[in-house]
Amino acid sequence: MGVPPSPPPQGRPVEGNLVRRLPKLLCSLLLVASGAPDTRSVTPLGQIVPAPASVRPGGEPYVISARTVIRVPGQSREARKARTAAEQLAGVLRPSTGYRLPVTTRGGRDGIVLKLGGDRGLGAEGYRLDSSRASVTIIAPKAAGLFYGLQTLRQLLPASVEKAERQPGPWKVAGGTITDEPRFAYRGAMLDVSRHFFTVEQVKRYIDQMTLYKINTLHLHLSDDQGWRIAVDSWPRLATYGGSTQVGGGPGGYYTKDDYREILRYAADRQLEVVPEIDMPGHTNAALASYAELNCNGVAPPLYTGTDVGFSSLCVPKDVTYDFIDDVVRELAELTPGRYLHIGGDEAHSTSHEDYVAFMDKAQAVVGKYGKTVVGWHQLTGAKPVKGAVAQYWGTAGTEQEVVDAAKAGTKLVLSPANRIYLDMKYNENTPLGLSWAGYVEVRQSYDWDPGAYIKDTPSSAILGVEGPLWSETLSTSDHIEFMAFPRLPGVAELGWAPPSAHDWESYRTRLAAQGPRWEALGIDYYRSPQVPWPGK
Numbered sequence: 001m002g003v004p005p006s007p008p009p010q011g012r013p014v015e016g017n018l019v020r021r022l023p024k025l026l027c028s029l030l031l032v033a034s035g036a037p038d039t040r041s042v043t044p045l046g047q048i049v050p051a052p053a054s055v056r057p058g059g060e061p062y063v064i065s066a067r068t069v070i071r072v073p074g075q076s077r078e079a080r081k082a083r084t085a086a087e088q089l090a091g092v093l094r095p096s097t098g099y100r101l102p103v104t105t106r107g108g109r110d111g112i113v114l115k116l117g118g119d120r121g122l123g124a125e126g127y128r129l130d131s132s133r134a135s136v137t138i139i140a141p142k143a144a145g146l147f148y149g150l151q152t153l154r155q156l157l158p159a160s161v162e163k164a165e166r167q168p169g170p171w172k173v174a175g176g177t178i179t180d181e182p183r184f185a186y187r188g189a190m191l192d193v194s195r196h197f198f199t200v201e202q203v204k205r206y207i208d209q210m211t212l213y214k215i216n217t218l219h220l221h222l223s224d225d226q227g228w229r230i231a232v233d234s235w236p237r238l239a240t241y242g243g244s245t246q247v248g249g250g251p252g253g254y255y256t257k258d259d260y261r262e263i264l265r266y267a268a269d270r271q272l273e274v275v276p277e278i279d280m281p282g283h284t285n286a287a288l289a290s291y292a293e294l295n296c297n298g299v300a301p302p303l304y305t306g307t308d309v310g311f312s313s314l315c316v317p318k319d320v321t322y323d324f325i326d327d328v329v330r331e332l333a334e335l336t337p338g339r340y341l342h343i344g345g346d347e348a349h350s351t352s353h354e355d356y357v358a359f360m361d362k363a364q365a366v367v368g369k370y371g372k373t374v375v376g377w378h379q380l381t382g383a384k385p386v387k388g389a390v391a392q393y394w395g396t397a398g399t400e401q402e403v404v405d406a407a408k409a410g411t412k413l414v415l416s417p418a419n420r421i422y423l424d425m426k427y428n429e430n431t432p433l434g435l436s437w438a439g440y441v442e443v444r445q446s447y448d449w450d451p452g453a454y455i456k457d458t459p460s461s462a463i464l465g466v467e468g469p470l471w472s473e474t475l476s477t478s479d480h481i482e483f484m485a486f487p488r489l490p491g492v493a494e495l496g497w498a499p500p501s502a503h504d505w506e507s508y509r510t511r512l513a514a515q516g517p518r519w520e521a522l523g524i525d526y527y528r529s530p531q532v533p534w535p536g537k
Contacts (some may be wrong), residue, residue: 059175081143126181186465187496188217194224213493242286279344310349346377
């Protein structure tokens with residue numbers, strides 16, 4: 001049965017609506033008659049997040065159609081990685097467009113073409129995207145660059161392309177050229193799975209969201225007072241007992257080694273390196289509760305479900321402590337293909353300074369023994385960072401002398417200032433989730449600072465990159481993660497990727513607003529900040 005048309009709204013005659021539409025209709029007719037491209041539904045090349053390094057618009061748009069093929073020539077290992085990325089893009093586009101979009105190794109100049117090569121000066125993650133009437137061609141020295149070029153292509157398409165049902169289109173990509181490369185090598189997001197446990201599928205969902213914005217590092221906070229989240233064969237009670245609860249007393253959980261491998265595989269397919277963290281010597285109550293011998297008095301404390309910090313510590317003088325660390329680091333290093341292993345080191349209030357320094361000397365040596373680069377919270381700079389160590393800064397002032405001295409001596413810094421990019425900080429006093437010990441952090445405050453100049457008297461060359469941590473004392477669902485991460489996480493990504501010349505709040509807030517419909521299409525529950533001119537607001 002047909003559905004009868006709705007009556008026109010009161011006070012707005014049909015004729016009036018037609019008169020108002022006539023200019024648009026005439027414009028469309030003139031465009032068709034003249035043969036000029038209709039670019040009204042095309043996203044300008046530069047209106048993406050993160051802002052690209054260089055944009056040269058021009059020419060007709062490319063239109064994805066039923067005839068579009070995705071071409072990834074070559075049989076090398078890098079080419080196979082690029083085909084994985086192409087299949088991921090096709091998986092996004094097929095439901096909404098209704099097109100087959102086959103991925104092929106056959107050469108050709110039409111369709112969406114991925115090529116390895118081009119300007120090696122773009123580095124491992126840079127790319128060039130050329131869009132014309134005949135094709136969209138992405139060329140990059142490495143598969144990572146092709147992956148990031150595809151994320152740019154995805155954002156250049158209408159937001160409705162993200163939907164799981166067929167949409168009307170059209171699917172146009174603006175004509176011109178983007179040449180792009182990241183400012184920093186390390187662009188990270190941290191997820192605390194210790195205070196509240198998140199499943200493999202929940203972690204994958206967050207991975208998909210962060211990689212859309214060219215984030216390349218996932219830091220997993222795997223242990224804390226409230227829960228131990230990774231299986232360790234040589235110390236099995238860490239997971240089975242230490243992982244059996246969480247903040248508030250819920251059931252907790254942990255990743256088996258196969259679970260962890262699946263997270264690593266999924267991340268690697270999206271050019272994401274996983275950095276596992278085992279926090280020590282503090283934040284260790286879950287471990288201390290699991291094994292009495294790790295305590296100086298030989299007595300295991302009860303499991304902990306609160307949110308206080310600084311009360312727990314491994315027993316620094318005991319030899320068994322370092323047997324424990326050696327076993328845990330060895331098993332985690334064997335599982336983890338990435339370069340880094342994070343040993344925490346923050347808020348060790350129950351450990352004397354002398355014990356802390358002695359402990360960090362031994363813990364860092366164990367990480368090096370198993371071929372990994374040490375990462376620690378910036379309190380590590382108050383001890384003796386080993387050569388090549390990375391310190392993660394989470395302060396709020398940027399003036400700590402030990403951090404400055406360590407950076408000048410060669411320690412690289414990842415910046416996570418809590419009053420800027422701790423994603424668990426409340427937006428304002430009415431935010432229902434999160435904490436506020438570092439203040440309220442609205443979208444502009446999170447975005448409007450320069451990582452290259454944040455730590456006073458420190459050379460910008462010491463800055464490895466940025467990371468947005470998301471602590472989970474108050475977060476227990478994917479909706480919670482998304483509400484606190486969006487819209488601030490894309491700003492972290494832009495700080496890490498875009499050149500300083502692109503750093504402009506007014507431009508950014510407009511580009512960020514255009515992401516709102518995309519998040520809605522993806523089902524992301526984001527905070528509608530009044531600082532951002534969201535569409536329809």
